[in-house]
Amino acid sequence: xxxxxxxxxxxxxxxxxxxxxxxxxxxxxxxxxxxxxxxxxxxxxxxxxxxxxxxxxxxxxxxxxxxxxxxxxxxxxxxxxxxxxxxxxxxxxxxxxxxxxxxxxxxxxxxxxxxxxxxxxxxxxxxxxxxxxxxxxxxxxxxxxxxxxxxxxxxxxxxxxxxxxxxxxxxxxxxxxxxxxxxxxxxxxxxxxxxxxxxxxxxxxxxxxxxxxxxxxxxxxxxxxxxxxxxxxxxxxxxxxxxxxxxxxxxxxxxxxxxxxxxxxxxxxxxxxxxxxxxxxxxxxxxxxxxxxxxxxxxxxxxxxxxxxxxxxxxxxxxxxxxxxxxxxxxxxxxxxxxxxxxxxxxxxxxxxxxxxxxxxxxxxxxxxxxxxxxxxxxxxxxxxxxxxxxx
Numbered sequence: 001x002x003x004x005x006x007x008x009x010x011x012x013x014x015x016x017x018x019x020x021x022x023x024x025x026x027x028x029x030x031x032x033x034x035x036x037x038x039x040x041x042x043x044x045x046x047x048x049x050x051x052x053x054x055x056x057x058x059x060x061x062x063x064x065x066x067x068x069x070x071x072x073x074x075x076x077x078x079x080x081x082x083x084x085x086x087x088x089x090x091x092x093x094x095x096x097x098x099x100x101x102x103x104x105x106x107x108x109x110x111x112x113x114x115x116x117x118x119x120x121x122x123x124x125x126x127x128x129x130x131x132x133x134x135x136x137x138x139x140x141x142x143x144x145x146x147x148x149x150x151x152x153x154x155x156x157x158x159x160x161x162x163x164x165x166x167x168x169x170x171x172x173x174x175x176x177x178x179x180x181x182x183x184x185x186x187x188x189x190x191x192x193x194x195x196x197x198x199x200x201x202x203x204x205x206x207x208x209x210x211x212x213x214x215x216x217x218x219x220x221x222x223x224x225x226x227x228x229x230x231x232x233x234x235x236x237x238x239x240x241x242x243x244x245x246x247x248x249x250x251x252x253x254x255x256x257x258x259x260x261x262x263x264x265x266x267x268x269x270x271x272x273x274x275x276x277x278x279x280x281x282x283x284x285x286x287x288x289x290x291x292x293x294x295x296x297x298x299x300x301x302x303x304x305x306x307x308x309x310x311x312x313x314x315x316x317x318x319x320x321x322x323x324x325x326x327x328x329x330x331x332x333x334x335x336x337x338x339x340x341x342x343x344x345x346x347x348x349x350x351x352x353x354x355x356x357x358x359x360x361x362x363x364x365x366x367x368x369x370x371x372x373x374x375x376x377x378x379x380x381x382x383x384x385x386x387x388x389x390x391x392x
Contacts, residue, residue: 013136015242024152038234076190212347272325280321319374
C-alpha cells in the first residue's frame with residue numbers, strides 16, 4: 001500500500017513537472033521553446049517505448065525478478081540500450097538545433113527518464129520505494145523555484161535533468177553493491193534479455209508499430225504544421241499526461257499479478273479494462289476541468305487549446321488507458337502479430353488523416369485525427385477481450 005501511494009505521488013509530480021515546464025518555457029522563452037521541449041519529449045518517449053517492451057515488461061513478468069542476478073542482468077541490458085539510444089538521439093538532434101544547449105536537451109531528458117523508469121521498476125516493493133518520489137520532488141521544486149528567479153531556460157532544464165540522472169545512477173550502483181545475493185542463484189548473464197531472439201524481434205516490432213500511432217503524429221505536426229498549432233498540441237497533451245503516468249504506474253503493479261495468474265486470464269483482463277476506463281475517465285475529467293479554468297489565465301490567447309482539442313485528448317487518454325490492459329494479455333499470450341497489426345493500421349490511418357487535412361486545407365484539428373486512431377484501436381481490443389472472456 002505504501003509503495004502504491006508513493007508510485008501515485010511520483011506519477012503526479014512527474015506529470016506536474018512537465019506541465020510546469022511547458023508553462024514556464026512559453027512564458028519566458030516563447031512558442032519555439034515549447035515545440036523544442038515537445039520534440040525532445042517525443043523523441044524520449046519513442047526510445048522509452050523500446051525500453052518498456054524490451055526490458056521493463058519482461059523483467060516485471062519474471063518470477064525471480066527480486067534476485068540479485070536478475071537485477072544485474074536487467075541493469076546490464078538497460079545500460080546497453082541507454083548507450084545505443086543516446087547515440088541515436090544525439091545524431092537526430094545535433095543536426096536539427098543550431099546551438100549546443102538546444103540539442104543537448106533531448107539526450108539529457110531521455111537519460112533522466114530512462115534511468116528513472118528503471119529506478120522505479122528496480123525498487124518496486126522494496127524498502128527504498130520512496131527514492132524515486134524524492135527525485136521527482138527535487139525536479140518539481142527546481143522548476144517551481146525558477147518562478148522566483150529569472151525564469152526557466154533550456155540550459156537550466158538540461159543541467160537539472162543531467163544532475164538528477166547522475167544522482168539516480170549513483171543510487172542504483174549503491175543499491176546493487178549492498179544487496180545480498182541468495183546462495184542458489186545462477187551465474188550472471190549480461191545478455192540474458194537478448195537471448196530469446198524471437199521474442200526480442202517481436203518486442204521491437206511492437207515498439208515500432210506503436211511509434212506510428214503514439215509518437216509519429218507529433219513529429220509530423222512539428223515538421224509540417226505551423227509552430228502555433230504544434231505548441232497547442234503539446235500543451236493539450238501535457239495537461240492529460242497525469243492520466244497516462246497514473247495508468248502506467250497501475251499497469252506495473254497489475255503486470256505482476258498477471259504474471260502469476262494461470263486461469264481466468266481473459267476475465268482478469270476484462271476487469272482491468274473496466275477499472276482503467278473508470279480511473280482514466282475520472283482523472284481526465286479532473287484534468288479537463290483544471291485546463292478549462294487555468295489555461296486562459298496562464299497562457300496567451302493564441303496558445304490556449306480549444307475545448308474541442310481538450311475533449312479529444314481526454315478521449316485519447318481514456319482509449320490509451322484501456323488499451324494497456326489488453327496489451328498485457330496479448331504479450332503474456334505472445335499474440336504480438338495481432339497487436340502490431342492493429343497498431344500499424346491505426347497509425348497509418350492517423351498519418352493519412354493528418355496529411356489529408358494539410359493538403360486539402362480541411363478544418364479538422366490534429367487532435368481529432370489522433371483520437372480517431374485510438375478509438376479504432378480500443379474498439380478492436382474491446383472485441384478481443386469480450387470474445388476471449390466468453391470462450392474462457
